[in-house]
Every structure is written in structure tokens, then in C-alpha cells.
Amino acid sequence: MTRRFVVSAIMLLLMGLLMAPDRLTAAPYDTIQVSNPFLNKTPIALPAFKALTGSPAETRIGAEALETLENGLAFTGFLKQVNPAAFLADPSNTGIQMSQINFSDWTGIGAELLITGGVEEKDGRVKLALRLFDTFNHQLLKGKVYTGPPDQVRRMIHLFCAEVSHALTGKWGVFASKLTFVSTVDGNKEIFVSDFDGHNPTRFTRHKSISLSPAWSSDGQWLAYVSYAGGKPDIYIRHLEQERGTVIKRDGMNITPAWMPGQDKLAVALSFSGNQEIYLLTRQGEMIKKITSSWGINVSPQFSPDGGKLAFVSNRSGTPQIYIKDLSSGEVDRVTFQGRYNTSPAWSPDGKKIAYVGIEKNRIDIYMVQLDQGPGMPVQLTRNQGDNEDPAWSPDGNLIVFTSTRDGRGGAVFVMTAAGTDQRRLMNMPGRQTQPRWSKPMTYKE
Known part of the structure; x- marks a missing residue:
């Protein structure tokens, strides 16, 4: 697989089309799939944004927007930023439109893609013009203009990041998703919700107890989680914005909720009958059916993306291992054979x-x-x-978020590509953060 896979594949699909005119629109073209995390990353150049009227406010906003863009594109998992020290041109001085760009300046340093940006600030409003170029073929792939107050620049940049992801892969990426995770607060464990990149964390629970295992519904409107607020582990199901929900308080332990894709149903592990078994419940907590039945303990259910199978952890073979049950046939297959202790299954969005x-x-x-x-x-x-736990996939399948103790704090949220590369800490909050979960893909809204 060559380093120029993305651009060359795009141009095979574009062959015969005219070059796009120099305006903030892109010629329609078919998309390709570059979301395989084992592909070589595509080099992209992100030069400084141009202050369109030259005001200090535009320069400051442009610098902040560029930093947001750099951080945001890292969440595609398939782009590699070219070191600015290698740049041979500066569009913030020479111009950001196609006719003002010498593409050989960018191909000469190995940049296959280029994003230029322009900022105009007037009367408390910001206009942000952004373009994505294929440098080897002198092609405008995507151009957008966003207008709004300065505090919306971060959102504008993430909207364009989604456009970049969609232009190159046909997927909107992670940019409209949310994260939920557990964080310690005054010695307790509470559930938080944040943007996809850990920014803007908001406390969701105030039980002043131990809350664990947050799980998103498919539509992103509900969270199910476990809390000891009542003195033992019970499952709470709460709407994200409205004051309504349900508490599942059966005898014994009620743990590890997981939503069925596209359904108001969830699988949970309950021990009211003795051993911990997995059951399917309605969102109101009503019993639908028992899913597992064995002499061992069965916990940590996770539905396949199509809802037809269920991965779970069982010690039926003597040690905790991961199994998959086909919900139609009832057939159960063991997945893990190496190692004596395997837990916390997380299914990739493609089900593979x-x-x-x-x-x-x-x-x-x-x-x-x-x-x-x-x-x-x-x-x-x-x-x-350190110790690394709690894996969860990004909505597009390019990244995995997880918990690690490598920084010596006892737990912090990290992210890596699906190939295990580019491991980095995601957020910096007081206390310890664990059990991160990305929401499912949400509808892209501009």
C-alpha cells in the first residue's frame, strides 16, 4: 500500500471530471474508504490561517482555530501532519485560494493534502473560510464558509473536520459524538459527559456514591449506569437532558448494562436467581428474556453492531474468557483462548x-x-x-479510547488508533478518570 493511496484512489474516481473552479464548493465525486487503521497515514499540511483584514483579533482567532484544527484532525486516525518547519510557502501572506497556491511547494515536501483558512472578524462576528486541497492533482476537494460569534469557532472547525473525514472516507468521523466516563469527585465516583475529545466535561450524576459502567443508547439520548447510591449495585437509566428514567433494583447485583443497537432494550447482568446471568430488559426495566444460562458467572454483555450477537464474559471454562452468542440460533462460541483472564469486550463498529x-x-x-x-x-x-483497561471504539472505528495508569495517577483516559499507535492522554481533569465510552454515530448537523 503506497503512501499516496488516498490521493491516487480519489483521482481514479475523478478521472474525466473537470478541475474544480476556485470557489468554496467542491465538485461532486465518489468517496473511498481509507478508514483501515493499518494504512499508512496521509501527510497533510496545515499552514497558518490568513487574517483577511489584517486585524490583531483575526490573527488571534486564526491561531486558536488552527490549533483546534490540528487537534481535531488527529481524531481521524488516518492523517499525519507535516512539520511546519518544512513549509516552503505561507498562504497567510500569499493567499488561500487555488489560483494563489503553488502546489509544487507542497508536493515538494511530501504533503498530499493541504488545508488553507481565512478569518474575518467584524462587529463581533467571525467568518471562517476553509479549503481542503489535493496537492498532487491541484484539486479542491472541499470548501466551506462558516459564520458565527467567536465562541462558536471551535464548533466551526469541528464541522469542517467532519467534512474532511466525509470527503476522504464517506464517514463523518467522531466530531458529532460525545464521551461519557467515570471521574472521582470528593472521594466518590460520578458519571461525566464531554465533547468527543474530552473538552467541556459536565457532571451527569450527583449520587455522592460509587457510579460505574456508563453506557450510551443508540440515539445518544439515554445513559444507563450502575450506582451504589441505594447501598448495593443497581442500574439507573436516565435521559440525558430530561428529568426522567428508571432504576432497576432487583435482589442481588444489577450490573454491566449495554444497549441493544437501535432498540429501547438493554442487556444487563443480574444475580437475583443466584449466579450472575445476562437478561434482556426494556428501558423501563421490564424483563423480556434470559440470554445466558450456565453454571458460571456471565457478565459484561456487548451487542454486535447489527444487534444479532452478544459478546460477554463467562468463567464457564474455569477462568474468565470472552464468548459470543448468536441470538437467533442460540449458538455460543468462545473467542479468547490465550491467557487465563480476559474481560471487557468491545465490538468494533464494523462487527469484525x-x-x-x-x-x-x-x-x-x-x-x-x-x-x-x-x-x-x-x-x-x-x-x-502501566495497566490499561476499559477499551471502547470511536463511532467510525478508527480509534480506541481506554484507561491507563501509565502517568502514575491511578487512572486517566487515553486514546490510540485501532492499530495501537499514537497513544496519548485525552483530558486533564482532577482525580481519576476511568471507563470511557464514545456515543454511537450521531446525525451530522451543520
Whole structure:
């Protein structure tokens, strides 16, 4: 797979079309799939934004917007930013339109893609003009203009990041999604919700107790979680914005909720009958059916993206391992065979992979197994950097968010590509953060 895969593939689809005119629209073209995390990343140049009237406010807003763009595009998982020290041109001085760009300045340093930006500030309003170019073929791939108050610049940039992702992959990426996670507050554990990148964290629960295992509904409107607020683990189901919901308080332990894709139903692990078994419930907590039945403990259910299968953890073989049950046939297959302790299955959005937590030689790390290739050796994604747990996939399948103790704090949220590369801390908050979960893909709204 060559480094120019993205651009060359695009141009095969564009062959025969005229070059796009120099305006903030892009010629229609078919999209390609570049979301495979094992592809070489595509180099993209992100030069300084142009202050269109030259005011200090525009320069300041442009610098902040560029930083937001750089951070945002890191969440595509398939773009690599070219070092600005290598730039041979400065569009903030020479111009940001196609006729003002010498594309050889960018191909000469290996940049296959280029984004130029212009900022105009007037009467408390900001106009942001952004263009995405294919440098090797002198092609405008996407151009947009956004207008709004200065406090909306971050949102404007993320809207354009979504446009970039969609132009190159046909997917809107993570930019309209949310994160939920657990954070310590005054010695308690509470549920928080934030933007996709950990910004703007908002406290969701105030139980002043232990709250765990947050899970998003498919529409992003509901959270299910476990809380000890009543003295034992019960499952709370709450609307994200409205004051309504349900508490599941059956005898015993009520834990590990997981929503069924596209349904107001969820799988939970309950122990009211003795062993911990997995049941399907309505959003109101009404029993639909029992899903597992074995002498062992069955917990941590996770539905496949199509809702037809359920991954879960069971010790029916003697040690905790991951299994998959086909909900139509009832057939159960064991997924993990390496290691004596494997938990926390997380299904990729394409249904082809499961990330999970495994313990090997007293080290807790994240692994991934490919389901569509039959039984095989798992791929280890983290190693030699503290304990790593709680994997969850991004909506587009390019990234995995997880918890790590590598910074010595006892738990912080990190993110990596689905290949295990580019591991970095996602947020900086007081206390310890664990159990991050990205919301499902939401409708893209401009």
C-alpha cells in the first residue's frame, strides 16, 4: 500500500471530471474508504490561517482555530501532519485560494493534502473560510464558509473536520459524538459527559456514591449506569437532558448494562436467581428474556453492531474468557483462548473485531482479535506502560479510547488508533478518570 493511496484512489474516481473552479464548493465525486487503521497515514499540511483584514483579533482567532484544527484532525486516525518547519510557502501572506497556491511547494515536501483558512472578524462576528486541497492533482476537494460569534469557532472547525473525514472516507468521523466516563469527585465516583475529545466535561450524576459502567443508547439520548447510591449495585437509566428514567433494583447485583443497537432494550447482568446471568430488559426495566444460562458467572454483555450477537464474559471454562452468542440460533462460541483472564469486550463498529482486556504475567493490557478470520492470535495494542483497561471504539472505528495508569495517577483516559499507535492522554481533569465510552454515530448537523 503506497503512501499516496488516498490521493491516487480519489483521482481514479475523478478521472474525466473537470478541475474544480476556485470557489468554496467542491465538485461532486465518489468517496473511498481509507478508514483501515493499518494504512499508512496521509501527510497533510496545515499552514497558518490568513487574517483577511489584517486585524490583531483575526490573527488571534486564526491561531486558536488552527490549533483546534490540528487537534481535531488527529481524531481521524488516518492523517499525519507535516512539520511546519518544512513549509516552503505561507498562504497567510500569499493567499488561500487555488489560483494563489503553488502546489509544487507542497508536493515538494511530501504533503498530499493541504488545508488553507481565512478569518474575518467584524462587529463581533467571525467568518471562517476553509479549503481542503489535493496537492498532487491541484484539486479542491472541499470548501466551506462558516459564520458565527467567536465562541462558536471551535464548533466551526469541528464541522469542517467532519467534512474532511466525509470527503476522504464517506464517514463523518467522531466530531458529532460525545464521551461519557467515570471521574472521582470528593472521594466518590460520578458519571461525566464531554465533547468527543474530552473538552467541556459536565457532571451527569450527583449520587455522592460509587457510579460505574456508563453506557450510551443508540440515539445518544439515554445513559444507563450502575450506582451504589441505594447501598448495593443497581442500574439507573436516565435521559440525558430530561428529568426522567428508571432504576432497576432487583435482589442481588444489577450490573454491566449495554444497549441493544437501535432498540429501547438493554442487556444487563443480574444475580437475583443466584449466579450472575445476562437478561434482556426494556428501558423501563421490564424483563423480556434470559440470554445466558450456565453454571458460571456471565457478565459484561456487548451487542454486535447489527444487534444479532452478544459478546460477554463467562468463567464457564474455569477462568474468565470472552464468548459470543448468536441470538437467533442460540449458538455460543468462545473467542479468547490465550491467557487465563480476559474481560471487557468491545465490538468494533464494523462487527469484525473485538478489543478486550487481558492479563498476562500480571500485566493488564488491551488486545484485539479479528473475528472474520477464524480463531487466531490476538494483537496486543498496549504494552509496558502501566495497566490499561476499559477499551471502547470511536463511532467510525478508527480509534480506541481506554484507561491507563501509565502517568502514575491511578487512572486517566487515553486514546490510540485501532492499530495501537499514537497513544496519548485525552483530558486533564482532577482525580481519576476511568471507563470511557464514545456515543454511537450521531446525525451530522451543520
